[in-house]
Amino acid sequence: MSIHVPDKDWFKAPSGGERIWIALSLIWCLIMFIMMPVWHFKGKQNSTGEAYRVEPAAFVARVEAAIKTHQVGEENGVPIVEPTPGGDAYLLGQMWRWYPILKLKQGQSYRLHVSALDLQHGFSLLPVNMNFHILPGYDHVLTITPTQAGDYQLICNEFCGIGHHLMTGKIIVE
Amino acid sequence: MSNHLENQVRTCDTTGLPVCLTAQKFIKLNGVFAVIFLLIGAIAAVLLALTRWPAVHLLDAQWYYRILTAHGMNMLIFWILFIEVAILYFACTTLLNSRLFSKKIAWVSFVMMLVGAVMVNVIVFIGKADVLMTSYIPLLAHPVFYLGIILVAVGTLIGVYNFFATVYIAKRDKTYDGSVPLVVFGAIAAAIIAVVTLLHGAVVMIPTFTWSMGWTAQPDPGWYRLIWWGLGHQSQQVNVCAMVSVWYLLASLTTGAKPLNQAVCRSAFVLYILFINLASAHHLLVDPGVGAGWKIWNTSYAMYLAVLASMIHGFTVPASVEIAQRAKGYVRGLFGWLTNAPWKNPGFSAFFLSLVIFGFIGGITGVTLGTQQINILAHNTLRIPGHFHATVVGGTSLAFMGLIYYVVPLIFQREFYARSLAIIQPYIFGIGIVMLSFGMSFAGSAGVPRRHWDVEFTGANLAAGFDSGTHLWLGVMGIGGVLAFIGLLTFILLTVAAVFFGKSNKGRAMTPWATPKTLVTEGDVDATEDHRSPGTMTLVIILLVTFVVYYFANWLALTDVWHVR
Structure with a gap:
């Protein structure tokens, strides 16, 4: 026994x-x-964890600079940015939005830099369902290639306070 | 030769085993408070299920996150730790024929744990710690929240020390002859993992506490996640270890099963100790700052050697039941041993359902979601709670319920009322949890996030949402949650009624739950000497095929998403 x-x-x-x-x-x-x-x-799908230290304020400056040079439109008050294919794209997670809207080309690759301003956030792309963790102080670099055209929703899937469910964003693929 | 103090031991009227009265007192104390925390966690659970079911959407956002914090802390930390300290005290005294090392230390441990748990609950319910169980930095809770967790962790460590000291004096006083019983071996493995786990807790919580007091700078959020999950995931491995020990215990108590090969069972426990501490990495698979090599090596528990251990237990436990049943004469067909198992014994049904739910749902999903690249499809979606409700609730908690159906009559020496209700309780709870887990897993596969108040995203600047099929799965989750809550409440009511108002069975054996009758006599060599277990072999092959199909289906799903490096 x-x-x-x-x-x-x-x-x-x-x-x-x-x-x-x-x-x-x-x-x-x-x-x-x-x-x-x-x-x-x-x-073709890997999370290599490529990341660099960055001060939140410095990252915000990069996002703003990218908007200044590459803005192509606006939706609901959010700038739409079309980065150069093969180049860098910037996305900021903050309470409670993903900023700005990105416009990408199908089949082109981009170095997408994602970071958080305040708390930890969860990058969740729908409906493809791709998820990455975003930390303040870390420039998380995702080298992505959209494979299909369409409008994609971005939501946050890491708890970031009372307005967590309001945190959305958008990626347009042409 | 026992080392009990005079008048500090009794002989169990049912099993003939010695019961140290000091240990018995603390098993009772820990058991009672464990069930109280289980009740708080259960009420929180049904509120959450009714909120995440979009058709009901019960709580407001603030209370949803507050109750979610309370649910995690009470279920995953307090219920489990209190009951596990009770299991450790039982294993090191009764099963080793020893007295408990120190009553004073047991008091210190118990009081620290209780004070810590009460502090956490108070600060959460007055709304000063809406940070969820993980309290990810830079989220900031009231310092009392962190201090309470530290107290619980240190209190538990002190209880674990008492356990090891008892194991030591039992060995020194030669209270048993030979190697420790398998269940004690499993408990020792759980206790070793618990020490490593709780040290991680101290390493991460102390600087977080000093930060919350304004004494030190904010710790790095990436570092916090790495060390916190050394606490958060490993504590679940303490549960696995304790649960497997309880499987062996209940298999013995309900069917008279003996382990096939002690060396195999024990080696599997050693694999847990050696490799399971790497599992912190499971939570960092799509994190920045840790590289692919680190992720692959650590998430696989170093080539999945801890998964191997679970697969071994998943065979040896049912095989031991099969062999015991066949020895009793239930030899017809592949599954005659199983259909004639004591399904009306809640100790058995809880144990066997726990085994099946843990293996087929919890285990398979866990290993698959914890695969480095597949985690891209799962991180922070409802698939994750879909997985761990099948391991820690359908697995661990259900097994512990089965144990309590024996603890109450044997340790509290009280009989259950409404025994017919007790017979169906594990089924209600088990079915509820399976529905909950399926609902969560399928909704999560569509990307529905975990820990999220409103998946309609009402009021968001840029619209988002899910299709009707996904809503259907969230409904299944809600109904399953309500059913599981009914099963859990039934269990709590039965236990409370028995403990406080049950008829005493002092001086006589407990009223037995059903155990299978022996159909053959001792001399029947054909049946008793047959040590094969073809039924179990068939079951585990079905498990392996399910596992392979699910695993590769997920790789296939991964090929559909955008390319990313």
Whole structure:
């Protein structure tokens, strides 16, 4: 019984079905382990965690500069910015909005810099459902390539205070 | 040879095991307060389910986040830690035939934990700590919130010290002969992980407390997440360890099961100790500042060796039940042992449902969501609580409920009323949790965020929202939550009625829950010497196939999203 002291000779190698199951499990665990490095080199979707230290005020300045040079319109008072394909794009998370609206080209890649002004925020792109964590003080660089055209919603999925549910944004892909 | 003090021990009238009266007192104290915190957490739970169900949307935003904070703290920290200290005290005294090392230390531990838990609850409910359980910096709570958590953590550490000291004096006084029983081994593993976990808690909470007092600068939010999850995720591994020990215990109590191979079971516990502390990384898979190599190595628990341990227990536990059942003569077909299991014994049904829910839902989803790249599809969505409600609620809490169906008659020496209600309670709770978990998981697959008051985004400047199919899953979640709440409330009422008003069974054996009759006599060699478990083998192969399909379906889903590096 598992609640009693075991027999003296309890140390035995596994046998029978138990042994088969351990072998199967170990093989499966190794397959799962290998999948991640393989995908890192062969797959198209990876989170490399590329990030740089940045003061929130300095990041806001970069966002403002990008708006000044690349603004192409406005929606509900939020500037629409069209960054150069292959270049840098900036997105700021703050209580409670994603700022500004970005306009990207399908099939082009961008270095999307995302950071937070105040609290931690969750970058969540719908309806594709891609999620990244955003921290104040960290310039999180996502090298993204939109694969389909359309209007995408951005929401926040890390609790950021009472107005958390008001925090939305938008990415337009043409 | 026991080391009990005079008049400080009794012999259990049911099992014949020795019960240290000091330990019994603290098992009772911890048990009672555990159930009180469970009740607070449960009331919070149903309010949350009724808020996240869009058709009901009960609470306002402020109370939603406040109640969410209370729910996490009471369920995940207080209910679990109080009951686990009780389990540790039980394992190191009764099962080792020893007295508890120190009554004074037990008091210090208990009072610190209680004061800390009350402080946290008060400060949360008066609205000074709407920061959710994780209190991610720079969110700032009242200093009492952090101080309460520190008190609970240190109090628990002191209780764990009492446990280790008892294990030591039992060994020194030779109260048992040979190796410790398997359940004690599992408890020791849980206690070792608990020490590492609580030290992480101290490392992260102390500078956060001093920051909240204005004495020191704000800690780095990335650093905070890394260390906090060394507390937050590892404490769940304490639960896994304790739960697996309880599986072995309940398998023994309800069907007379013996572990197949003690070396295998024990090695699996050692794998938990060695590798599970890496799991903090599960929460940082899409974080900035930590690289791919770090994420891959740590999220896989170093090549998934801790997952291997769970898969081993997932086989050895049901296999031991199967072999015990076959030895009793239930040999017909692949599953005759299972269909003739004591399904009307809430100790058994809670244990077996816990095993199935933990393995098939909690385990499979957890490993898949914790895969580095797949986490892009899951981070901070409802898929995450969909996963952990199947592990820590459908798994751990349900197993602990099964245990309490034995603790009340054996330790409190009181009988349950309304036993027919107790028989169906694990099913109501189990079905509710499964519905909740499915609802959350499917809604989360559409991107519905966790910890979010309004997924209609009413009043947002730029519109967002979800389709009707997603709303349907949120409804399933809501109904499941209500059902689970009914199951949980039934459990609490039954337990409270038994503990405070139940008939005493002192001097006689407890009224037994159903256990399977033996159909064969001892001499029937054919049945008793058969140590194969084909039914369990079939079940685990089904588990593995489900696992493989779910895992690769998620990779396939990942190929649909934008390219990103």
